[in-house]
Each structure stands twice: as C-alpha cells, then as structure tokens.
Amino acid sequence: MSDLQLIQSGTLVLCSTDIAAPPMTSVVDGVRFGYEPDLGRALAGHLGLELQWVDVRRWSDFVPTLTEKRCDAILCNQAITPDREEIVDFTLPYGRFNEGVVVRTDSPIHSAADLVGRKVGAITGTTNIALAASFTGAEVVEYGSGDDAFHEMADAAVDGTIDAFVDDEIVLPALEATGKLRVAFIAPSGNPYGIAVRKDSDALRTSLNEAIQHLIANGTLAGIWNNNFPTKAFPL
Structure with missing residues (x-):
C-alpha cells in the first residue's frame, strides 16, 4: 500500500x-x-x-x-x-441515514407543521441546516462556534432557548435516554454517508x-x- x-x-x-x-x-x-x-x-x-x-x-x-x-x-x-x-x-x-427533529419531552411539537414560528437549531455546514431551513415558518438558529455544538443544542432545547433542533436520526436515542428530550418526528432523507x-x-x-x-x-x-x-x- x-x-x-x-x-x-x-x-x-x-x-x-x-x-x-x-x-x-x-x-x-x-x-x-x-x-x-x-x-x-x-x-x-x-x-x-x-x-x-x-x-x-x-x-x-x-x-x-x-x-x-x-x-x-x-x-x-x-x-x-x-x-x-x-x-x-x-x-x-x-450507510444511509435519516434525520430527526428533537424537542423537549413536554413540547407540543409533533410534526413539521408545528414548527411555524418556532426556533429550530442545527449545526452550521451540515445537511441538518438545509432540512431546518426547509420547514415553512421556522426560524433557523445555527450552532457550530463551540467545541460541542451537538450538546449545546440539546441544552438549549432543554432550557427553552430553542424549540427544536435537527440532527442525524442515528445519534438521537442517546438524547431520548436522558428523559428530557424526545424525537418529535423523523424526516426520511436517507442521506448517503x-x-x-x-x-x-x-x-x-x-x-x-x-x-x-x-x-x-x-x-x-x-x-x-x-x-x-x-x-x-x-x-x-
């Protein structure tokens, strides 16, 4: 080689x-x-x-x-x-992977239609940003300046700074396991990695x-x- x-x-x-x-x-x-x-x-x-x-x-x-x-x-x-x-x-x-929208466990958000007027986080430079921007009426909040944007978004969703965030479906079970967040819905994007x-x-x-x-x-x-x-x- x-x-x-x-x-x-x-x-x-x-x-x-x-x-x-x-x-x-x-x-x-x-x-x-x-x-x-x-x-x-x-x-x-x-x-x-x-x-x-x-x-x-x-x-x-x-x-x-x-x-x-x-x-x-x-x-x-x-x-x-x-x-x-x-x-x-x-x-x-x-592999091919879908994306998911994560919210606080007590959030009323269950679909894309519920994101109108809501703040939706995503990491800068990812496919997640494009998905977040596709939600009609949602305000996209970009993360990425810090060393751990993923957990910054999660904390922001828990404390109410944002209403939801987008990330790859496959990494979301660990967030649900905290008991503070849940997956509101999955977008079947099937992105090839x-x-x-x-x-x-x-x-x-x-x-x-x-x-x-x-x-x-x-x-x-x-x-x-x-x-x-x-x-x-x-x-x-």
Missing part, C-alpha cells in the same frame, strides 16, 4: 471526533465504540494498515484538518452532498472503495451495522 501517499507510511489516519454520539461513535476510557470505529478497523485490516485516529470537535475544522494533511480521510458523519464534493472526494456510501478524502487522493479512494465493496460482499459491513443498529435494516 506504499502507493497510497499516506501521511504516515503503513498507517491509515482517520479524522473523527471524541464527542459522544453513540451508537455512531463514542470514546470510553480511550477505546472507540460504534459503527464508524468498527468500520475504520475493518477497512484498515483489509488494507493491511495500522489505524490511527485524529479527533476534531468543531464541524468546521474537519475539512481543514484533511486538506492540511493532518489526516488521510474523514470518517465522521459526512453526508455526500454536491457542495462538499466541490471541496473533497468521497468513497462509496457506507461516505469517507471524505483529498482531491489528490485517487489511489486511496480507489482502495477504500474496493475495501467497502469487499466488506459489503462478504457480509462484514452488514454484521457491523446489525451490531450497532439492531432495529434498523442494513441499507446497502
């Missing part, structure tokens, strides 16, 4: 986050758990590479971390969108695509999915 032009020879350096968002990703006592960490290990194993993670907390810092060659690829909740494809290249999808690489990383993208195809063909990726999302059908 010497032709992959990795920033560290023999090592695949993946950009992720240590912000807890189970079952997608989380770090407990230095050990990574979740769908994306399991996928990263499987990919590195198939490619015969060591694996290293670089943590990023602000969403806006992911692409600079990649383009400045502090990692080889981003494996962290990156939906494949035309705007992002102008800046980075993506692998084949490793891919691994982002630099525009000059054709060889790496080709190898990652081959590895993803292999993991799909032999059932490994479906197994990883079912271990982390036992109630959701494997979408690939």
Whole structure:
C-alpha cells in the first residue's frame, strides 16, 4: 500500500471526533465504540494498515484538518452532498441515514407543521441546516462556534432557548435516554454517508472503495451495522 501517499507510511489516519454520539461513535476510557470505529478497523485490516485516529470537535475544522494533511480521510458523519464534493472526494456510501427533529419531552411539537414560528437549531455546514431551513415558518438558529455544538443544542432545547433542533436520526436515542428530550418526528432523507478524502487522493479512494465493496460482499459491513443498529435494516 506504499502507493497510497499516506501521511504516515503503513498507517491509515482517520479524522473523527471524541464527542459522544453513540451508537455512531463514542470514546470510553480511550477505546472507540460504534459503527464508524468498527468500520475504520475493518477497512484498515483489509488494507493491511495500522489505524490511527485524529479527533476534531468543531464541524468546521474537519475539512481543514484533511486538506492540511493532518489526516488521510474523514470518517465522521459526512453526508455526500454536491457542495462538499466541490471541496473533497468521497468513497462509496457506507450507510444511509435519516434525520430527526428533537424537542423537549413536554413540547407540543409533533410534526413539521408545528414548527411555524418556532426556533429550530442545527449545526452550521451540515445537511441538518438545509432540512431546518426547509420547514415553512421556522426560524433557523445555527450552532457550530463551540467545541460541542451537538450538546449545546440539546441544552438549549432543554432550557427553552430553542424549540427544536435537527440532527442525524442515528445519534438521537442517546438524547431520548436522558428523559428530557424526545424525537418529535423523523424526516426520511436517507442521506448517503461516505469517507471524505483529498482531491489528490485517487489511489486511496480507489482502495477504500474496493475495501467497502469487499466488506459489503462478504457480509462484514452488514454484521457491523446489525451490531450497532439492531432495529434498523442494513441499507446497502
């Protein structure tokens, strides 16, 4: 794999986050758990590479971390969108995910129609912002300047600063488990998630695509999915 032009020879350096968002990703006592960490290990194993993670907390810092060659690829909740494809290249999808609207448990909001005149939060630069902006009559409140925008939004919903917020469906069960928030409704967006690489990383993208195809063909990726999302059908 010497032709992959990795920033560290023999090592695949993946950009992720240590912000807890189970079952997608989380770090407990230095050990990574979740769908994306399991996928990263499987990919590195198939490619015969060591694996290293670089943590990023602000969403806006992911692409600079990649383009400045502090990692080889981003494996962290990156939906494949035309705007992002102008800046980075993506692998084949490793999953498809819907989005959800979260409210306080005692909120009267149950549908998009209930968001008229309401403040709806979302993280800057994500597909969630686009969904929030699509709700007729809603006022979009952007988060992203802090290191933990996800939990800032959750706290804002609990204390009433905002009425609702949008995030990826797959990370929302952990919020409901607090007993303070609930999922008002799910938007069936089915966003494809891919691994982002630099525009000059054709060889790496080709190898990652081959590895993803292999993991799909032999059932490994479906197994990883079912271990982390036992109630959701494997979408690939």
